Amino acid sequence: MSASRGPGRRFAGIDEVTQRLESAGYLSDDAIATVVHLADRLNKPLLVEGPAGVGKTELAKAVAATLDFPLIRLQCYEGVDETKALYEWNYKKQLLRIQAGQGAGWEELSEDIFSEPFLLERPILKAIRSAEPCVLLIDEIDKLDFEAEALLLEVLSDWQITIPEMGTLHAKELPFVVLTSNNERELSEALKRRCLYLYLDYPSAEREKQIVLQRVPAINETLAEQVVRVVKSIRELELKKAPSIAETLDWASTLLHLSITTLDAEAIRRTMPVLLKFQSDIAKAKEHLKITPEK
Amino acid sequence: MLQRVLEFTDALRDAGIPVAVSESIDALRTLDHVSLERQTAVREAFAATLVKSGPQRAAFDTLFDLYFGTGRRPDFLDQRDAGDKPATAEQLLDELRDALAGTDPSAMSDIARRAVAQLGRLGSSSREWYSNYEVLRALDLTGLLARMDAELPDDLSDLERRLIRDELERRARAFRDAVLRETRRRVAEHRGAQAVASYAVKPLPENLNFLSATADMAELRRAVRPLARKLATRVAMKRRRATRGHVDLRRTVRHSLSTGGVPMDPVLRHRAPHRPELFVLCDVSGSVSRFARFALMLTHALAAQFSRVRSFAFVDTIDEVTRFFEHEDFVAAIDRMNDEALVVSDDGHSDYGTVFERFLENYGSDVGPKTTLLVLGDARTNYRSRKAWALKELADKVRHAYWLNPEPTYDWDTGDSAASEYAALVDDMVEVRNLRQLEDFIATRL
Numbered sequence: 001m002s003a004s005r006g007p008g009r010r011f012a013g014i015d016e017v018t019q020r021l022e023s024a025g026y027l028s029d030d031a032i033a034t035v036v037h038l039a040d041r042l043n044k045p046l047l048v049e050g051p052a053g054v055g056k057t058e059l060a061k062a063v064a065a066t067l068d069f070p071l072i073r074l075q076c077y078e079g080v081d082e083t084k085a086l087y088e089w090n091y092k093k094q095l096l097r098i099q100a101g102q103g104a105g106w107e108e109l110s111e112d113i114f115s116e117p118f119l120l121e122r123p124i125l126k127a128i129r130s131a132e133p134c135v136l137l138i139d140e141i142d143k144l145d146f147e148a149e150a151l152l153l154e155v156l157s158d159w160q161i162t163i164p165e166m167g168t169l170h171a172k173e174l175p176f177v178v179l180t181s182n183n184e185r186e187l188s189e190a191l192k193r194r195c196l197y198l199y200l201d202y203p204s205a206e207r208e209k210q211i212v213l214q215r216v217p218a219i220n221e222t223l224a225e226q227v228v229r230v231v232k233s234i235r236e237l238e239l240k241k242a243p244s245i246a247e248t249l250d251w252a253s254t255l256l257h258l259s260i261t262t263l264d265a266e267a268i269r270r271t272m273p274v275l276l277k278f279q280s281d282i283a284k285a286k287e288h289l290k291i292t293p294e295k
Numbered sequence: 296m297l298q299r300v301l302e303f304t305d306a307l308r309d310a311g312i313p314v315a316v317s318e319s320i321d322a323l324r325t326l327d328h329v330s331l332e333r334q335t336a337v338r339e340a341f342a343a344t345l346v347k348s349g350p351q352r353a354a355f356d357t358l359f360d361l362y363f364g365t366g367r368r369p370d371f372l373d374q375r376d377a378g379d380k381p382a383t384a385e386q387l388l389d390e391l392r393d394a395l396a397g398t399d400p401s402a403m404s405d406i407a408r409r410a411v412a413q414l415g416r417l418g419s420s421s422r423e424w425y426s427n428y429e430v431l432r433a434l435d436l437t438g439l440l441a442r443m444d445a446e447l448p449d450d451l452s453d454l455e456r457r458l459i460r461d462e463l464e465r466r467a468r469a470f471r472d473a474v475l476r477e478t479r480r481r482v483a484e485h486r487g488a489q490a491v492a493s494y495a496v497k498p499l500p501e502n503l504n505f506l507s508a509t510a511d512m513a514e515l516r517r518a519v520r521p522l523a524r525k526l527a528t529r530v531a532m533k534r535r536r537a538t539r540g541h542v543d544l545r546r547t548v549r550h551s552l553s554t555g556g557v558p559m560d561p562v563l564r565h566r567a568p569h570r571p572e573l574f575v576l577c578d579v580s581g582s583v584s585r586f587a588r589f590a591l592m593l594t595h596a597l598a599a600q601f602s603r604v605r606s607f608a609f610v611d612t613i614d615e616v617t618r619f620f621e622h623e624d625f626v627a628a629i630d631r632m633n634d635e636a637l638v639v640s641d642d643g644h645s646d647y648g649t650v651f652e653r654f655l656e657n658y659g660s661d662v663g664p665k666t667t668l669l670v671l672g673d674a675r676t677n678y679r680s681r682k683a684w685a686l687k688e689l690a691d692k693v694r695h696a697y698w699l700n701p702e703p704t705y706d707w708d709t710g711d712s713a714a715s716e717y718a719a720l721v722d723d724m725v726e727v728r729n730l731r732q733l734e735d736f737i738a739t740r741l
Contacts, residue, residue, distance in 0.1 A: 014329070014336055034329065034339035041328040042321070049349060091549045098556050106555065113552070183349065185525060186734070192347040193315050199349045233461040238516075265454050290453035 010040050010067055010176075026055070026062035027211050035198045036063060045156045045177035047141075047192065050200035052182050053244020057139055059200075060178035064135035069176065072130070073137045074123035076144040082151050086161055087125040090118050114165035124152070125169070128161055133173040141191075142181040149188055156194045203245065205232050211245060216252045226263040227252050230289070231275070237288055239281045251275045265291035297323070303362040306489070307345060310354045310496040314345055337363070350518070354496045357479070361488040364480055384414060384433045392439060395466050403466065407473035410434060415478055424485075427471075427478040436467055516592055516625065518730050523596030526737050540564055572603045572665055574693075576654065578672030579638060580610040580645035586701035590671035593733075595620050595628060605661075610638045611646035613654050645675060647713065648682030655685050662689065668696040670721070674707075674714045681713045687720045698724035699736070 011017045017033040017040075028036070036059075039046040048056040064071040074085055082088075094113040101109055121129065127136040138152070155161060159171035179195065181187060203211065205228050212224045219227075227248065235242045243251075251274045260267045269291050276282045304319045325340035338359055346355045382390075387410050394402040415430040440463055447456060483491040543564040551558040575594045579587040594606045598620040608616045619632040662668065668689060690696040700707070700714060704726045707714035718724035727733045 014333070030335045031339045031342070034336045035343045038325050038328060038340055038343060042324060044321070089549070089552070091552055094552055095548070095556055098552075109555075184521060186348070189313070189315075189347075193317060196321075196343040197347050198343060199346075199352060201349070229458050229462070232465075233458050236461060236465075263454075265452065268454070288457065290457055 020066040024065040047195035053246040056180040060137040612640040648680040651685035666693040696721040699727040
């Protein structure tokens with residue numbers, strides 16, 4: 001049965017979460033630190049939602065890094081089912097066993113081929129059976145079919161998996177679970193109820209500047225500030241795809257590589273495609289920032 | 296505290312945020328791990344357990360301010376206000392000017408607090424009331440922004456000017472919000488949180504009525520996009536297990552294990568999902584102008600998600616508008632459509648009969664068994680010939696025909712509405728007045 005089911009005590013408090021995440025290279029804010037702290041104390045999975053590229057997956061990685069836990073990742077896509085998420089029977093091995101055991105009674109055989117040596121671990125089962133505590137990242141859960149979501153419910157609320165042929169497996173060590181969603185579809189109430197919810201939005205200008213400074217250390221502060229101001233201004237527009245933090249960082253390092261030290265209209269115009277990925281968005285942003293070349 | 300939390304969760308439910316009992320228990324459990332002294336931490340802890348989607352957060356924050364930002368007695372406010380130097384609107388405006396130019400957010404909330412105390416008070420001492428309109432009327436924020444803008448040095452580049460202007464506007468917005476929050480807080484102090492909660496919370500975007508004027512278009516547009524995607528995939532993918540086709544060897548062998556390795560039941564591969572064409576017919580006449588805005592928004596979003604959408608707009612005649620929606624920008628697309636599409640040939644009252652007849656005539660050969668037809672309109676014919684046979688002929692040709700009607704069901708068939716007659720001909724006609732209903736339709740009927 002399970003070893004440690006008491007409340008997790010991996011972090012001493014909210015401030016410690018902030019500090020340790022920062023030393024792992026992840027700048028958090030009050031909301032993030034509080035929710036990570038609670039996910040740890042209440043042993044609840046953490047559902048992180050928000051636009052693409054605001055650091056949802058990074059958060060899971062940072063938590064794994066600070067706790068020094070291995071990260072087990074399940075990347076969701078349409079068509080993921082229990083054989084890809086939970087477990088699968090190794091049917092080739094089972095077939096061999098059946099053929100090798102010609103003549104043996106079915107009773108005996110079926111007991112044998114549905115036992116642990118014939119089980120193939122998939123990410124969730126792996127996290128449950130892991131002797132060490134781990135961080136389980138279920139990425140882009142909104143890509144999962146609605147029906148497949150139900151597969152996760154047993155794991156998320158009771159930390160166990162029931163395999164019809166074998167019985168119920170309980171978690172040896174409770175994993176720290178992070179689910180991420182880009183909000184492409186509404187997740188079911190049942191799933192949301194089992195999780196702590198964190199909505200990650202684009203960061204404040206100040207925090208984004210800190211992130212740029214941390215991730216692109218060679219950049220000088222004035223340029224970082226200009227970068228963030230421009231990005232912030234662009235995000236006010238209604239775009240097909242607003243620039244994410246990841247794109248801000250890409251942009252900052254692009255500017256650095258091109259040895260651009262101050263942002264002017266010309267520099268922005270040349271490097272805009274790093275930030276925006278649709279022609280119509282680029283046109284709109286140029287118009288807004290008044291950097292269209294004079295005709 | 297327990298009582299307060301329960302009142303708070305009740306208020307959340309009233310605002311349309313479904314809070315399960317287990318969620319309020321979770322919220323209470325978080326209090327063991329979060330110090331009550333840290334209000335931001337408590338707020339985030341409650342948000343994590345009680346709020347389960349991004350758009351609900353604004354309503355949550357409003358209510359949290361009311362239920363946990365207050366609770367002191369009114370005389371506390373008076374005492375604190377007494378410590379402030381009385382200031383005129385001009386003086387406050389001067390301070391605000393510095394705050395807008397600076398970066399200190401606490402200065403701004405302090406000004407908001409004093410401004411509400413001194414300029415926003417209405418009524419006598421027995422029936423005290425505060426109004427954010429009073430404050431914003433006394434403080435000419437727009438004028439201030441214009442003045443600050445005019446005073447920018449001339450040698451600034453256009454780019455720099457734009458960035459500064461955006462920042463000022465952002466801060467001005469923050470100030471308006473702060474004034475509104477402070478006003479509500481004060482009223483709640485005098486009248487109790489419940490009294491304010493009942494009117495303070497904006498309806499969630501999914502509950503906004505398309506026909507109401509207050510709907511925030513940008514917000515609606517953001518909410519429509521994922522729904523359009525859902526609608527498109529629902530129409531495209533009805534994955535059922537195939538009953539004929541290629542054998543999936545891997546899964547057949549896997550299944551054969553239960554019969555001792557003898558493949559008794561061949562498992563078939565999923566068939567490639569059906570790729571339908573979607574034809575959207577959208578009523579853009581005056582009687583449904585607000586709904587039409589939404590309908591066009593949905594059409595536009597569908598066109599972006601889904602390559603095989605053809606859209607048609609109609610009033611008393613119908614024209615294909617697909618080419619306008621290839622344009623990325625919604626507003627630009629609508630402008631071009633209004634200029635160029637021929638949707639009115641007579642008097643500008645919708646004429647469903649003629650529309651269906653013309654559609655059948657001009658595009659009838661394009662629809663076929665792969666087509667899904669989606670009609671968006673109120674089925675009000677202005678007492679003209681209904682020509683149900685034309686719709687019937689269309690509905691017979693296509694794979695599915697659906698009708699989204701913005702009128703409440705009880706208004707159907709009143710006056711010139713031909714709702715039931717048309718409804719009988721299509722697969723389904725449903726009342727869709729807000730996004731929630733649209734979502735229900737997509738989830739359950741399609």
